Amino acid sequence: MDIINPATGAIISSWEADDAETISSKFHSLQAGQPLWEAQPLSQRQHALWQFSDLLGQHVDELAAMLTQEMGKPISQARAEVHGARKRIHFFLEESAQWLDDEYLEEEGDTTEMIGWEAIGVVGYLSTWNYPYLLATNVVIPALLTGNAVLYKPSPQVTGTGEQLLALLHEAQVPRDVVQLVRGGTAAGKALLQQPLDACYFTGTYANGQDVYQQAARHMTPCHLDLSSNDPVYITADIQDVEAVAQTVLTGAFYNSGQSASGVKRIYVHRDVYEPFVRHLSRETKRLRMGDPTQEGNYIGPLATPQQVILLQQQLDDALKKGAKLLAGGEPWTGAGNYFSPTLLAEVNHDMRLMQEESFGPLVGIQEVLNDETALRLMQDSPFGLTAAIFSDHWAKVEPLMRRMKVGTAYWNCCDRVQPNLPWSGRKQSGMGTTLSYLGIRAFLRPKAYHLVNPR
Structure with a gap:
């Protein structure tokens, strides 16, 4: 799988694409590792992701250079994207705790009602190439913070960028059986969607989103779609x-x-x-x-x-x-x-x-x-x-x-503005579901209702 520099037409790098067997192996590794990750204290997951943010800051120029090579983003804008990703990471790190706490709703006599929040499980994310750091931050970071494992497939155009991101997550002590990367194009994406994922996230065109949704529906996999626009x-x-x-x-x-x-x-x-x-x-x-x-x-x-x-x-x-x-x-x-x-x-x-x-x-x-x-x-x-x-x-x-x-x-009086404290969602053919804000944290959690009666 050759990666082409869009500014010159030259081959930047070549990668071996994942096949159905390697993707299945990665999925089952994540399926085994996810419960252990969720069982860790939130503070330990936060610590790893603070380290990840620090590593992004230490490697800004290197990461921006790869991004510019792979998808043609002007170098100053590439650096700005990495800095912007760190800002979003900090939002999730600072806001996540309050949205994971149990909620006690009502007490009546010996009965207490409570909502608990649990990780979804293994989340698959198929992303696109225009903002690989920001888009990964929108999904991968809150998914990991809330105790999920992530099988992440970047667009093949930015494979090197995805590999850099994955390497820094692992260097930050996010376990290898908690986040993995899938390399490849359409065939790899289809093989990923054949896994019994607990949730699926996709960023891309409306036409491709329809295909992803149909594939996910075969397994009744909950699906979030961030799709096309004409703003x-x-x-x-x-x-x-x-x-x-x-x-x-x-x-x-x-x-x-x-x-x-x-x-x-x-x-x-x-x-x-x-x-x-x-x-x-x-x-x-x-x-x-x-x-x-x-x-x-x-x-x-x-x-x-x-x-x-x-x-x-x-x-x-x-x-x-x-x-x-x-x-x-x-x-x-x-x-x-x-x-x-x-x-x-x-x-x-x-x-x-x-x-x-x-x-x-x-x-x-x-x-x-x-x-x-x-x-x-x-x-x-x-x-x-x-x-x-x-x-x-x-x-x-x-x-x-x-x-x-x-x-x-x-x-x-503004446009083309995305901030982490506000939800990001589309209507009509622009998609379904929400990322960012507290809603984008809760999106990676399942509620559980507790009816608790204290024996006398």
Whole structure:
């Protein structure tokens, strides 16, 4: 299994993929080790994961370099991801204890009612490549803290990154029979899902999520799906500092080369501020530097896979054919690597593919709207429901709109923001289940009801 550098097309490394036999062996090792891990005091599990966080901090540059090599993330953003993962780990370490405690609900005479919390067992996690450290942190860390074992399959594109993560967990004294890694692509994923897992977590596309869900259903395995998106932003008429809003939206659209599930994909702008917003955003988009992701100062790197370049080009061609106006980018890349220049389109509409499909790259469309109701209707004209943002100078104006949006996360005057104390979830084809926040801790626990009668 060869890992390809998306910036050069060169082979970085080669790995032997797991087969059904090795995956089964890893699963049964975890199944044996999990009860012992759960039986340890929470403080001992916390200690190991504090050590893991410290090790991430000690190896930031090394870890970031591998991440940049494997999926093309600009080096400064790769370092930021590792630091961000540590912040999330600290949240889970500091918050987990209160959500594992038994809950005493009622006492009546000699009877006490209590809820106890127990680990699920062995959790399988199939992840994707765009934020491997943050995504692993969302699942692997709370799963381990709550006493579960984890069979972790990173995307094959970031196998080396996954191996580094696993090595540091083991160095931090998380036992080998508590967390293991599966190497490989589709065949390895299917073999993993054939194991009698106690829970399954998946991050990826809607189409792949459907397949995972169907496979998990054969074993009645509880399944959490973090899936596709096509996230909208609306700029209302009352915005005074249009230039500042344009800069915020620019970051939301093009950070990580546009390969963020919560990134800005569709922009709706009230007609009263449309012209200045488009002018500012076009100017700033043209200023973004694209190039070698290992070089400081380059904001746009290559896309992780060549398939994404093909999809974006198809969406761009479709939009231009149907009347979209090219404001920035759009030039074909003729050199090595999976590059696609940051591209901005105006005069788009919902007959165009990029306004209906997930783009997952630096391609964004802007549509002018006449009023708030039109904007809300268009924002919700999507099979996805991950995030949505509204920029306005008045909360009273936007609160009713935000409460009507069918999304897991709503933003006011910000976008593409994920914080560990808030739940992360999707609606419609963006998935099911929750990670992060206290809900993302409790998600890895099973409740047990206790009816306790004290004999006299």
